[in-house]
Amino acid sequence: MEKILEVKNLEVSFHTYAGEVRAVRGINFHIHKGETLAFVGESGSGKTVTAKSIMRLLKAPLAEIKESSSILYKGREVLQMNKTELQDYRGNDVSMIFQDPMTFLNPTMTCGDQIIESFILHQDINKREARQKALEMLNVVRIPDAEKRLDAYPHELSGGMRQRVMIAMALACSPSILVADEPTTALDVTIQAQIMALLNALKVKFDTAILLVTHDLGVVSNFADRIQIMYAGKVLEEGTAMEIFYKPQHPYTWALLKSVPKLSKHNKQELYALKGTPPDLILPLEHCPFAARCEYCMKICRTAMPDRTKITETQYVSCWLKHEKAPVIEPGYKREV
Numbered sequence: 001m002e003k004i005l006e007v008k009n010l011e012v013s014f015h016t017y018a019g020e021v022r023a024v025r026g027i028n029f030h031i032h033k034g035e036t037l038a039f040v041g042e043s044g045s046g047k048t049v050t051a052k053s054i055m056r057l058l059k060a061p062l063a064e065i066k067e068s069s070s071i072l073y074k075g076r077e078v079l080q081m082n083k084t085e086l087q088d089y090r091g092n093d094v095s096m097i098f099q100d101p102m103t104f105l106n107p108t109m110t111c112g113d114q115i116i117e118s119f120i121l122h123q124d125i126n127k128r129e130a131r132q133k134a135l136e137m138l139n140v141v142r143i144p145d146a147e148k149r150l151d152a153y154p155h156e157l158s159g160g161m162r163q164r165v166m167i168a169m170a171l172a173c174s175p176s177i178l179v180a181d182e183p184t185t186a187l188d189v190t191i192q193a194q195i196m197a198l199l200n201a202l203k204v205k206f207d208t209a210i211l212l213v214t215h216d217l218g219v220v221s222n223f224a225d226r227i228q229i230m231y232a233g234k235v236l237e238e239g240t241a242m243e244i245f246y247k248p249q250h251p252y253t254w255a256l257l258k259s260v261p262k263l264s265k266h267n268k269q270e271l272y273a274l275k276g277t278p279p280d281l282i283l284p285l286e287h288c289p290f291a292a293r294c295e296y297c298m299k300i301c302r303t304a305m306p307d308r309t310k311i312t313e314t315q316y317v318s319c320w321l322k323h324e325k326a327p328v329i330e331p332g333y334k335r336e337v
């Protein structure tokens with residue numbers, strides 16, 4: 001499969017008064033054409049910072065992407081792109097949608113004008129043609145009464161409708177990758193399911209790859225092809241969705257899986273809640289970042305960083321339990337069938 005995005009050794013810091021916050025600590029990943037990759041991890045694990053780095057949306061000098069980092073889009077170095085190249089790249093190649101559409105949509109313009117502007121910016125068409133395309137796009141994202149909604153302002157729409165308008169704008173120029181950062185977190189459960197179904201349908205229709213960012217492993221279960229589990233700016237485990245849900249290897253992945261609510265009337269078990277908080281990202285991390293919260297923690301876990309161990313061609317895990325001389329333990333999570 002063709003790799004359209006390849007991120008190598010991404011390291012991102014924020015220079016704050018309290019010190020250097022090392023938000024992303026050397027992560028590697030790639031996205032294949034048309035696939036869905038999900039980043040899952042608790043709040044503060046570096047998911048949004050990674051997503052924004054791909055879009056080059058982080059502002060220097062507060063944020064710094066370290067020189068050794070590389071983000072290749074179809075072989076081109078995104079970190080070296082100039083202003084014009086970036087304008088072309090954002091929208092035509094890679095687009096992003098956010099948790100809160102109101103931070104992205106312009107409250108002073110109608111939804112229609114915003115989609116039209118996005119078409120005119122990226123394609124060589126006139127306003128009349130762009131309006132026609134905007135209308136088509138609102139129909140594609142299944143906005144009822146699209147003609148009328150074209151002239152509505154964002155505040156006149158419900159949260160779910162605004163999310164659809166943002167998706168329409170992001171997909172207007174058929175990007176190869178859509179970065180969706182917690183796209184359903186602010187919505188209620190029914191609307192959440194509708195938006196996820198819509199994203200899935202659009203992915204097939206436009207052959208768009210999706211980078212889905214979420215703190216909720218439950219959201220990705222029917223949606224992701226591959227999953228990366230993030231923690232304290234690192235990837236602790238990665239694998240296909242089948243591997244992560246059926247053969248998870250990392251204690252943090254087990255904890256996340258145990259915290260996903262199960263929809264069964266026979267299920268009377270109390271939901272598992274992971275205790276403690278992630279480490280302070282200002283401090284150096286020379287050992288397993290999960291050590292302070294891990295029920296399997298050994299002495300070595302507090303003194304040295306575990307290697308990334310290959311489990312299969314697609315699954316990798318960073319945990320001392322995978323060392324050949326480590327004690328063999330029962331997996332901390334088993335999926336009920």
Ligand SMILES: Nc1ncnc2c1ncn2[C@@H]1O[C@H](COP(=O)(O)OP(=O)(O)O)[C@@H](O)[C@H]1O
Pocket residue numbers: 014016021023041042043044045046047048049050281
């Ligand atoms: N503007 C900022 N200034 C300082 N630190 C930041 C800033 N944005 C993010 N961070 C740091 O980066 C870490 C990762 O943030 P983020 O990627 O937003 O997490 P999440 O996984 O919840 O999306 C945060 O815990 C925070 O310490």
Ligand code: SF4
Pocket residue numbers: 250251252288289290291292294295296297298301306318319320321
């Ligand atoms: S390396 Fe040690 S502390 Fe870290 S997850 Fe594995 S067992 Fe737990």
Ligand SMILES: [Mg+2]
Pocket residue numbers: 047048049181182
């Ligand atoms: Mg985030």
